[in-house]
Amino acid sequence: xxxxxxxxxxxxxxxxxxxxxxxxxxxxxxxxxxxxxxxxxxxxxxxxxxxxxxxxxxxxxxxxxxxxxxxxxxxxxxxxxxxxxxxxxxxxxxxxxxxxxxxxxxxxxxxxxxxxxxxxxxxxxxxxxxxxxxxxxxxxxxxxxxxxxxxxxxxxxxxxxxxxxxxxxxxxxxxxxxxxxxxxxxxxxxxxxxxxxxxxxxxxxxxxxxxxxxxxxxxxxxxxxxxxxxxxxxxxxxxxxxxxxxxxxxxxxxxxxxxxxxxxxxxxxxxxxxxxxxxxxxxxxxxxxxxxxxxxxxxxxxxxxxxxxxxxxxxxxxxxxxxxxxxxxxxxxxxxxxxxxxxxxxxxxxxxxxxxxxxxxxxxxxxxxxxxxxxxxxxxxxxxxxxxxxxxxxxxxxxxxxxxxxxxxxxxxxxxxxxxxxxxxxxxx
Numbered sequence: 001x002x003x004x005x006x007x008x009x010x011x012x013x014x015x016x017x018x019x020x021x022x023x024x025x026x027x028x029x030x031x032x033x034x035x036x037x038x039x040x041x042x043x044x045x046x047x048x049x050x051x052x053x054x055x056x057x058x059x060x061x062x063x064x065x066x067x068x069x070x071x072x073x074x075x076x077x078x079x080x081x082x083x084x085x086x087x088x089x090x091x092x093x094x095x096x097x098x099x100x101x102x103x104x105x106x107x108x109x110x111x112x113x114x115x116x117x118x119x120x121x122x123x124x125x126x127x128x129x130x131x132x133x134x135x136x137x138x139x140x141x142x143x144x145x146x147x148x149x150x151x152x153x154x155x156x157x158x159x160x161x162x163x164x165x166x167x168x169x170x171x172x173x174x175x176x177x178x179x180x181x182x183x184x185x186x187x188x189x190x191x192x193x194x195x196x197x198x199x200x201x202x203x204x205x206x207x208x209x210x211x212x213x214x215x216x217x218x219x220x221x222x223x224x225x226x227x228x229x230x231x232x233x234x235x236x237x238x239x240x241x242x243x244x245x246x247x248x249x250x251x252x253x254x255x256x257x258x259x260x261x262x263x264x265x266x267x268x269x270x271x272x273x274x275x276x277x278x279x280x281x282x283x284x285x286x287x288x289x290x291x292x293x294x295x296x297x298x299x300x301x302x303x304x305x306x307x308x309x310x311x312x313x314x315x316x317x318x319x320x321x322x323x324x325x326x327x328x329x330x331x332x333x334x335x336x337x338x339x340x341x342x343x344x345x346x347x348x349x350x351x352x353x354x355x356x357x358x359x360x361x362x363x364x365x366x367x368x369x370x371x372x373x374x375x376x377x378x379x380x381x382x383x384x385x386x387x388x389x390x391x392x393x394x395x396x397x398x399x400x401x402x403x404x405x406x407x408x409x410x411x412x413x414x415x416x417x418x419x420x421x422x423x424x425x426x427x428x429x
Contacts, residue, residue, distance in 0.1 A: 225252025
């Protein structure tokens with residue numbers, strides 16, 4: 001009898017232990033899929049498989065195995081783990097199969113969301129994408145002049161929190177955010193060297209602390225490049241140069257389907273190459289930089305000078321009678337009104353830029369060179385002079401391989417890229 005009682009109590013203990021383990025397991029899985037995938041560090045295998053879905057869309061197990069160059073059993077094992085975690089699911093079956101059509105897998109769009117911020121010199125834009133990379137909230141923009149102050153940061157945070165609260169997306173489901181900013185940025189350390197420099201910690205650390213979920217930062221041109229690469233005109237290509245023609249000049253570089261950062265994330269600063277002996281001081285502190293003659297800031301300087309000298313424009317009254325500062329947005333508005341002076345200034349700047357970009361074509365021999373940024377909204381006024389001077393000054397054998405096109409995302413490139421960059425950093429660390 002004692003022996004039977006011992007066995008009964010022992011079985012009860014085992015049962016209670018198993019129930020406790022099951023309960024903790026269920027709680028862990030729930031926690032994984034809903035509350036804190038933020039804290040997950042994906043293995044290289046899981047990250048590779050998820051990136052395959054991002055790059056190639058929905059696939060079968062056989063297609064995944066072939067792309068990743070691993071065995072079908074191993075792919076099946078990793079895929080099952082991602083299915084269990086709620087990140088991947090069956091989306092259908094392969095067509096044109098008489099029997100046992102293979103299942104097609106894809107990302108589950110609602111398994112996580114990513115906040116993108118495009119912080120410009122005179123504006124601040126927000127959007128949220130789902131796990132599949134689709135923007136699911138209406139982007140909003142606040143016109144605000146940048147200043148290096150705690151008050152400016154407080155306004156950005158207030159606007160961001162209000163946007164999230166109105167988005168209809170639970171805050172805990174936002175897995176990561178990314179802020180796209182101009183100037184020198186080290187995306188690995190999260191440090192910005194020309195934006196909110198008064199902080200005692202890195203900008204990424206400050207945003208993570210204040211927002212309550214992980215944050216990264218990256219250069220605005222690189223975010224535009226990444227957005228265009230995944231969702232724009234160069235989708236599916238492997239070797240691309242993206243030229244951001246805005247207040248300054250920069251390029252984003254994609255080699256063999258991957259973003260090139262450089263040693264510390266500072267690649268692409270062609271706007272600060274010494275090109276001219278014009279004695280004009282660039283905002284970087286040096287003279288003769290490319291962007292002193294071929295950027296939005298150069299255009300505004302040339303336009304103001306022309307108006308001071310009596311040139312006629314739809315902007316003449318604003319500067320002379322009203323004594324107001326001429327902005328880059330004023331210039332772009334005048335182009336839309338077909339202002340002759342502004343069109344003439346733009347085309348001369350575009351010719352200069354094309355001459356300089358011919359060297360980029362000779363150096364990189366890309367499949368495509370994409371012209372984006374603020375000035376890309378001027379369309380043919382910008383792209384045609386650039387294309388003509390690239391062909392004029394680059395090597396024929398080299399430039400025949402390169403298509404020169406305008407960004408299709410235009411003003412949405414930075415925000416789209418920031419959302420997708422947040423997802424990329426979430427998956428790849």
